Amino acid sequence: MQAETVIDVRNLSKVYRDFWGRKKVQALNALELNVRKGEVFGLLGPNGSGKTTTLKLLLGLLFPTEGEVTVLGKPAHDVTKNERIGYLPEESYLYRFLNADETLDFYGRLFDMPASVRKERRDELIKLVKIEGARRRPLKEYSKGMTRRIGLAQALINDPELVLLDEPTSGLDPLGTRDMKDLIIRLKEQGKTVVMCSHLLADVQDVCDRIAILYGGELKVMGGVKDLLESQDETQLLTSTLNDEAIKEVEAVLKKHGAQLKQVAHPTSTLEELFLRTVKESQERPGRRFSPGERPGQSDSRPAQAAVKS
Amino acid sequence: MFEANPYNLGWAILQWVAALAVSGILALLVGFVISYLALGKKAPAAIKDTLKRGFDDLTKLSGRRIGALAYLALKESLARRALYVLGTFIVLFMAANLFLRTPEQDVPAKPYVSFVLTVVQWLLIPVALLLSCWGLPADIKDRSLHTVVTKPVRRSEIVIGRMLGYGLMTTMVLVVVALFGWVWIKRVVPARSQAQLISRVPVFSSADDVKDAFFFIDRAGNRQQFAVNVGDIWDHRSFIEGQTNSRAVWQFENLNPSRIGDDLRIEYRFEAFRSHKGNVDEGEGVRFRLFFVNEAKKLRVPFPQTGAGVEIREFTQETVRGATAGTEEEQAVLRIPRELRAEVAGDPSATGEKVDLFTDVMDNGKLQVEVVCLDAGQYVGAARTDLFIRLPDRPFAASYFKAMFGIWLMVLLVIMIGTTASTFLKGPVATLLTFGLVILGSPLRSYMEEQYTDRYQKGEVLGGGMLESAYRLVTQMNQQSPLPENFGTKTIQVLDEGVFSGLAIVRNVIPDFRHFNMTEYVANGFDVPFNDAGAAVLPSIMTVLGFFIPCVILGYFSLQLRELESK
Ligand SMILES: Nc1ncnc2c1ncn2[C@@H]1O[C@H](COP(=O)(O)OP(=O)(O)OP(=O)(O)O)[C@@H](O)[C@H]1O
Ligand SMILES: [Mg+2]
Helix, strand or coil: CCCCEEEEEEEEEEEEECCCCCEEEEEEEEEEEEEECCCEEEEECCCCCCHHHHHHHHHCCCCCCEEEEEECCEECCCHHHHHHEEEECCCCCCCCCCEHHHHHHHHHHHCCCCHHHHHHHHHHHHHHCCCHHHCCCEHHHCCHHHHHHHHHHHHCCCCCCEEEEECCCCCCCHHHHHHHHHHHHHHHHCCCEEEEECCCHHHHHHHCCEEEEEECCEEEEEEEHHHHHECCCCCEEECCCCCHHHHHHHHHHHHHCCCCCCEEECCECCHHHHHHHHHHHHHHCCCCCCCCCCCCCCCCCCCHHHCCCC | CCCCCCCCHHHHHHHHHHHHHHHHHHHHHHHHHHHHHHHHHHHHHHHHHHHHHHHHHHHCCCHHHHHHHHHHHHHHHHHCCCCHHHHHHHHHHHHHHHHHCCCCCCCCCHHHHHHHHHHHHHHHHHHHHHHHHHHHHHHHHCCHHHHHHCCCCCHHHHHHHHHHHHHHHHHHHHHHHHHHHHHHHHHHCCHHHHHHCEEEEEECCCCCCHHHHEEEECCCCCEECCCECCCCCCCCCEEEECCCCCEEEEEECCCCHHHHCCCEEEEECCEEEECCCCCHHHCCCCEEEEEEEECCCCEEEEECCCCCCEECCCCCHHHHHHHCCCCCCCCCEEEECCEEEEEECCEEEEEEEEEEHHHHHCECCEEEEEEEECCCCEEEEECHHHEEEEEEEEEHHHHHHHHHHHHHHHHHHHHHHHHHHHCCCCHHHHHHHHHHHHHHHCHHHHHHHHHHHHHHHCCCCCCCCHHHHHHHHHCCCCCCCCCCCCHHHHHHHHHHHHHHHHHHHHHHHCCCHHHHCCHHHHHCCECCCCCCCCCCHHHHHHHHHHHHHHHHHHHHHHHHCCCCCCC
16 A cells, blocks of 8 residues: 655756856756655765755755656645645754744744734744743854754744654754654654655664665665665574574574574664665766665675674 | 926826836746747746746735735844934934034025935935845845745745835834934024925916916017027026016916915016116116906906016025015015906006906916016016915925925835845845936936937937937038938938937836935925926825836746745
């Protein structure tokens, strides 16, 4: 059963041009992506790989050079789709002369929300992102993490169905990062769709259902986090501590099925390993792109040292 | 000041529609060419889509969102210290006190009034420019606009919201400085000159054809548009000779006796020209007499009814009036009672039948007034605006606050243009462009009109247009000698014609800032007219309204069709 598609990106390319229309950067190249309703989707890739560009194209902030983008069933340039979207930009681009209350009230009004609803939402969100103590101070006095928090509150003001987070944890303290992860999981529980870019792979691994890895504007890997990190042709045993003698006997024991088995699983690599591997492969073999059905990391090119783990 | 002709509203609206239609079609053509080059076959669909979206975005506006964006612009102006201008204003006035405050002397009120209005105007224009031209580019550069446009905000709302916010800000500043200026004038103008602070309400002669509103009758009794030229370089006044048949005729229409009051007040400012000294020893000047004429009834009612007539002050009216209090005599006002006696034809000394000026002489709101010179060999010089009926005066506040209203409208126009320019230009360039329009819109505009479009059309430009004069320069040809009748000449003339038509179009697209400048009226003790082709309330309002719609459309499309990445 396929869930409803929330974001559909087809053959999307983006070329940044200078004032005279000369090509500066090919930021995206024939990107194919889809995000399903209710999932947390991670967009990964090294710096400058086109993650932010992708989000901006989804929001209609940039116009595609080629290809099509459909978000919540509407073209990217349709402003009415924004009613159901929340966006946290890479840096919180907010008005520095407003305070937190005014900021949230302002964005609430942009959603045409009546005053009573705005007030309720505002109080709720300020509590959620834990900036109660600073709500009446202008944003220009905020620290980076605090700005991030108010930025997040702003993104959630309309109780969006689709939340786009560009590096949500950048600038946050460990507690804040924890809260952010909890929040994303809670959003998922509420049935919302979340798309996030992040460089914190451990966090992505914890919260994302599916990921895509971009390199140089091209999609290199896409799939479920579990699927991508599992190795189907091997089995991993996790046992209590064994002495040398016991280890020698393992093979025999296994044959006899006598050992105390604590866990049997496919060995999983960490997302970090997958990420580094993908980037390395992309550098070594440029031009090779992800195509549906393929399971990168499982292919022939998989480095040997990653195969066994005890 | 007064053009003394009504603003042609219908014509203005017609020109507006035409200009809008022409620029709309031009924009569509350019858009089509560009998108065809970029998109090829997909261009028509893209254009259709853009227009459909544009229609939605320009019609389905949300008041709450516009309000929020206006509030934002207001907050931003405050953050950018727009209120500092109030401080500047007060400092300027304290400095002015030192120079202008001379309560002992007989100084006219005029410089005080001009000072206030000029300062208010030239303080608010920079404020309007700085706010409107720099706000959006800064917003785009900081990318705070990114966060806004990812909300369900239509970009037209951004443009309107900004205009509104800056408008509110400058309105607040203007209200404060206008009240401050008012109190200042009332306190600082010397007591003896306070009487000059009035709003005179003139009614000028008028007719469907301006030629009927004012003309001359020459010695032979023939109607002429001009009378004797006494060699004055200012040719706007013509002169009538004393003790002859010649006279100047004003025709008023649409007069309403209930608005005139009990007596008819006529103000004049004639010029005397002497061909001999006359009885200068006795202090006698050149004299004139008025006649109220109803030709159908063959009624001629003189004023003054008998005696030597009215003497023209031979110093310029300005200085005389400026230095003295505002009594009617000093203002050169004739107060004419309704009950008069008509002239007995051929016998100036006899008293004729009793007539009522408003019911007997005036016909359906029409009144003909003639002026004759009484001294043989002397001349009275007059132009159309040299004689007018004065309705009851209004308080000085009427003209003062109307002029402030004019400044307010002008500042709104500057804000609208500035905001629009800032949607596609960076701050400094947008400021230059907008300020350029303000300059082009007033003094240069007059110059363009006089020198090129109008005069060229009348064939008054010597040596022809741009190309023709260039040709004459190169061939060292005299300005007046005719060009050879050949194909080349024709081509040159057609091209020149084109250049001038182009100028005429440009002239119509540049806002006419002269409509807003009402300072002269207030300073000279006139009420600001509602409807006049010069500076007046109605054309000011129409200019602002007329520019609002194209500004919003242009601003919208330039935000909509552009990625808001800062470059
Ligand atoms: N406004 C712009 N003008 C020109 N080039 C740009 C612009 N924005 C991004 N780029 C280029 O496009 C490419 C992709 O940039 P993008 O911001 O999408 O990367 P990213 O994946 O978000 O990187 P990061 O992890 O550093 O945030 C980069 O090469 C970048 O230099
Ligand atoms: Mg980025």
